Amino acid sequence: MDNLFETTVQRAFKEQFNTYKNKKIILYGTGVVAEFILNNNPSYNIIGLMDGNKKHGELLGKKVYSYEEVLKNKPDIIIVATAKRNIEMIYDRLAYFCHTNNIPLYSVDGRNLFTVYGYQGLSDSQIRYFDVHEELLKSQIEKNEIIYFDIYDVLIMRKTLIKLDVLDIVEYRLTQANIKIPDYINARLKAEQEVMRSHGTINEIYEKLAEISNISVENALEAMAVELEVETSITCSRSSIKAMMRYALDENKKVYLVSDTYFQKEFLESLLLSQGITGYSDLIISNEHKRTKREGLLSFWDNNYSNESSLYIGVDSENEIVQENQSKFNIFLIKSAYDMFLLSSYKDMIYSLNNINERSLFGLIVAKLFNSPFALYNSDGKPKVDSNYNFGYVFIAPLIIKYVFWIIGKMKNEKYDDVLFAARDGWITHRLYSIVREKMRMDIPKGIYFQTSRTLCTLASVKTEEDIRWIAEVPHAYEPEQMLKRRFGLANSEIHEYVEENHVDSVWYAYYHKEAIFLNAKRIRESYLNYIESLNLKSEGNYAFVDFVSSGTCQLLLDNITTFHLEGLYYCKYNNNDESKLNLSGDAMFENMVEQVYCSHSYENYLLLETVMTSLNPSIASMGLDGEFIYGEEVRNGKEMMYVQEVHQAVEDIFLDYIENMHIMNIEINKFVVDSIFSYHQSRYTNEQCEIFDNLRLMEDFGQWHMTLPRAT
Known part of the structure; x- marks a missing residue:
């Protein structure tokens, strides 16, 4: 810098920022202007620097901070120490950050940049980019x-x-x-x-x-x-x-x-x-x-x-x-x-990304959403997601990636003989678990995709009239004859016609068939135990049981028919006021135990997640005389099956990219980071135009209900 410029900068800095001398000051810039300020004002409490997208490095002993580190250090002011021609561009970059976090933003000559340029959200130049x-x-x-x-x-x-x-x-x-x-x-x-x-x-x-x-x-x-x-x-x-x-x-x-x-x-x-x-x-x-x-x-x-x-x-x-x-x-x-x-409706995510793994995972999403420089055209800042693949890549994959690494953490820290991934919810988590175990050569249990369903566990566990009553009383959307067929696995030839005046309710109708029910349950239980025995599980072993969102029904019913010990590892476990389920061993990434306490966006929208946390097979309905699994009818149409395949492919693609090229061991991704990313599927953030959500149906596999899921608003 020439002497006149140096003199002007120094005089302006001392005149305008004397009151901040003992406050926490951050300079934006690492060029000659910032270097001059640092050299000539050692008595000022300049705690660090910012510069573009940098989060490392230093200048004259002052550290370059990331956005996250700036927030942690709670500066009293940020001063833009650059050439005059760059100030407005830097203001556009910092205005939202400073406004949201109530940090004064000044130029090196002492001007309040909010006063100079005004703040109405996005600047005119930013809006023009749309x-x-x-x-x-x-x-x-x-x-x-x-x-x-x-x-x-x-x-x-x-x-x-x-x-x-x-x-x-x-x-x-x-x-x-x-x-x-x-x-x-x-x-x-x-x-x-x-x-x-x-x-x-x-x-x-x-x-x-x-x-x-x-x-x-x-x-x-x-x-x-x-x-x-x-x-x-x-x-x-x-x-x-x-x-x-x-x-x-x-x-x-x-x-x-x-x-x-x-x-x-x-x-x-x-x-x-x-x-x-x-x-x-x-x-x-x-x-x-x-x-x-x-x-x-x-x-x-x-x-x-x-x-x-x-x-x-x-x-x-x-x-x-x-x-x-x-x-x-x-x-x-x-x-x-x-x-x-930073220009988009996703910009607030910058405040949640506190470590390298969180930034890397979100970086993959940014690279997908904003790969095209024209992605925000006519958008009002809301990126468009118009394919099943991209929906899975952006919103679903982060949840599953976090869940898989959470399970891996449990495998490292607890002593399990193995981990059982419950069909069908565990299909994609088992696949990713197996991939990361092999590629990262982890010394953790191999993992077993465990064939099960709520219907199968229920059938196999029936031993008493109380069991029959419990099953028959669970609400369902079937006619009484269909209830016996689907809930208890009876054949048409074993079912007597339901006559309303002869049967008080569905429980008494089920009691009327109890001999057939007990006989069928015994056969199914023996076949199912034969399958479990074929897995070579230890009779007194300790096994993790992975299910997605559950109150613990399958774990409880399996406990009733097996000798080994199960500990549930759930994405989310919810309370349905059943004390026997509340007392089950295990843990959950999210817990919804008390309705008045917030759990997570993903729990509040878990029905949407249920449509992809599944396999391409129907749910298991029973077991045949030959000991083979009998699958229920496939209620999903071709578009819904394609949706599952494309989402799974997206999840696997981003997972492989992340673990092979970016992941750093022992740095944990916060569960609320991925939950926040998932929340951005709402229309206030995203211009979602996936055809599947025009009419996406979900059938609860125990027959309690079926519904068309509403599009996120």
């Missing part, structure tokens, strides 16, 4: 001969929520590989900061890291290989921009790809190829030409084509680049997926 659509970009491509596509956040993006989360994953992988680098993340960032002053490469960053951390260059380059591997695994293309690039090529435009990056050309070419991005004329990268876009990289290159019109497609966080190049290029700006998330 008008950006694909055809606008296509028309710009048609008007120009040379098209420059930026690489990161334009053609490709990271699936981590923020860029620096990559380093958390790298650090974990280094630990797993026994590559020891003291304080890796801060050392890596410090090395980057030093090397990038001269537009260096990632090789040079790791050579500098070796010097900073006092490790061998060989070890440093091993760590670099891990970072490159992680970068490759967490990268995806932005499909609609990739299609726009293909359109430009088909229109015979010259296409160049641009990036301010420390990655070398060979790595970028390989990364782009892995995402199906080919056909461009060349890569224009800062470390090769020793200048950034801000320093004229585009102008330097474009001088070769001074007689041809050019279009640069970049991200709108590059305002300063736009201002310097708008007379030389036509410019089309899009938002990164992360900035679209």
Whole structure:
């Protein structure tokens, strides 16, 4: 900075912020302005910094905070310490955060930015982004001969929520590989900061890291290989921009790809190829030409084509680049997926994400919802979800992923001989449990998909007239004859006609058939116990019993016919005032024991979850004379079966991506984080247009009711 600018900044800072001298101050920025403020105001209580999407690093001993850390440190003020041209853009980024958390937001010259720009939710520039659509970009491509596509956040993006989360994953992988680098993340960032002053490469960053951390260059380059591997695994293309690039090529435009990056050309070419991005004329990268876009990289290159019109497609966080190049290029700006998330109806989720695993899981969702930079077109900020697959990916999968890891935690901390995943609710959880056990080589029980149903357990447990009464009194939607067939497994030939004047009620009608009921129950019980014996379970063993949402009926009935001990592991257990069920062993991720106390959004909407927490088989109705399971009739239609398949596929896809590329062991995802994500399926947050919810039916498998589920509002 020149002396006049320094003098002006220092005078304004001291005049305007003297009253905050002993308060908690956070500076937004890590550039020359912030560095000047820190150097010249050591007596001010500046507790830390913010900078874009960063959550790591430091400047002059001051830590760079994430949004979550800012909230934990409870600052009294945030001061935007950047060049004047960037202040409004940063205000747009911070206004909602500061307004929601009642944090004053000022510019370095002392202006209250809420007063300067006003606050009515989203700014005009943010609202205008809802008008950006694909055809606008296509028309710009048609008007120009040379098209420059930026690489990161334009053609490709990271699936981590923020860029620096990559380093958390790298650090974990280094630990797993026994590559020891003291304080890796801060050392890596410090090395980057030093090397990038001269537009260096990632090789040079790791050579500098070796010097900073006092490790061998060989070890440093091993760590670099891990970072490159992680970068490759967490990268995806932005499909609609990739299609726009293909359109430009088909229109015979010259296409160049641009990036301010420390990655070398060979790595970028390989990364782009892995995402199906080919056909461009060349890569224009800062470390090769020793200048950034801000320093004229585009102008330097474009001088070769001074007689041809050019279009640069970049991200709108590059305002300063736009201002310097708008007379030389036509410019089309899009938002990164992360900035679209902060612009959307989902933005409040930022306050709930408190660790790397929570951010990584939500990052996958952001990468799905906002992969297209045009996803918010005509949206009012509510993203559209219009397929079963995407509904499962965004809303259902996080719940199941959390539940599976909760079960795994129980397996690690308790002594179980094995874990029984109850059909049909346990089908998808058993599959994911098996996948993670194998892929992560966990020393936990193998897991058994346990064939059962409430109807089967009920049939097998009937031994007394009291059992008959209990079953017959449970409300049902059947005619009396159908009740005997479905509840007690009697054949048509064993059922006497129900005559109202001859039978007081359904209980007495059932008593009238008690001999047939007892005989049938004994046969079914023996067959079912034979099946259980075939699983080689220990007669005195201790087994976890996984069911989804339940009061504990199956666990109770199984306890009555088996000798081993069961402990329930439920997603949610609810109280139906049955003391015998309340006394069952086990635990639940959520408990709805008292109606007046809030449980979870997922419990309040568990009927929707029941439509996918199932298998493609009907519920087990009984057991045949040959000892085989007899399945009830399939009441779901073809669309409903396809819905289950597509949701399950989505759940498995995001689960594999998460555990293979992002998950860090022993960092727990909070159950209310995934519950909050699920709550965003409501229409106040999401423009849900899945055809299945026009008429999604649910049949309770014990025959108590059937219904068409209402669409979420």
